[in-house]
Amino acid sequence: MKLLLSLLLIGSAVVSHGQGRSKNYIDLQDAVKYRDSVEWLTLRDQHLKNFPQEILMFSNLKYLDLSKNEITELPANIGELRNLFYLDLSGNQISTLPKGFANIKSLHNLYLDYNGEQNLDEDFDVLSKLPLLRVLDIHGDSIRSLPSSIGKLKSLEYLELSENRISVLPAEFSLLKNLQILYIDNNKYFDLSRNLPILSQLPNLKELHLEGDHFKQLPPQINSLQSLEYLYLNNNQLQELPKEVFGMNKIKFIDFSDNKLPHLLLDKYRDDWAPTLRMIF
Helix, strand or coil: CCCHHHHHHHCHHHHHHCHHHCCEECCHHHHHCCHHHCCEEECCCCCCCCCCHHHHHCCCCCEEECCCCCCCCCCCCHHHCCCCCEEECCCCCCCCCCHHHHHCCCCCEEECCCCCCCCHHHHHHHHCCCCCCCEEECCCCCCCCCCHHHHHCCCCCEEECCCCCCCCCCHHHHHCCCCCEEECCCCCCCCHHHHHHHHCCCCCCCEEECCCCCCCCCCHHHHHCCCCCEEECCCCCCCCCCHHHHHCCCCCEEECCCCCCCHHHHHHHHHHHCCCCEEEC
């Protein structure tokens, strides 16, 4: 479940640029006929093996969906799409972003999930040159560790790292001072105790997804996340919550459904905290 805050960030491309103001082309040849007016182009699941060069004709393109194809690389001059705001490359086989990608200065939302092994260190160097990049999705990419260059993505507000194999975040992760929403769920390797000192340095972190991470207990230091408002712990193996959870100053919502908490304890949590804290169990 994604709360309103998540939806606002992910959907900001649609809200800000409004699909209703221009046609969403789903056929490339049709779009070529009107190349100067093309702002929205969706070529999802069209069995593309290469990036169509015709796309570079669309100088006013803002929204591009190439998800679920078989593209292995992007053209070096992709930076010619200078007005691109939203780019979905999920479900392809792209391992490296070309240096010219850094010229897409207007890019706000980027989806690279399910692309397999990626050269993240080089990619983050490229992405760090995008001043408006707010949303990055790299979940399901078989990532075992993040390079220190992740700290260069200063503008990030939403980061999805779900379904990877990350154990410990680099210290430079704490430099993501604008990060508001973090998904690091369905990752049984994630060591929350070791990562809390890093996460606690994120002053704007409001929403944290840890569902399906095989946690048997939460460290008391969870209360170091003092800016957190929404916490997802569902589908773990928790038998209780440390009292420190309820001492988090800004917490509004906790989902700890599908755990192993006994009903008597759930009733106590509800009776003690339900008036001020919304809980799902």
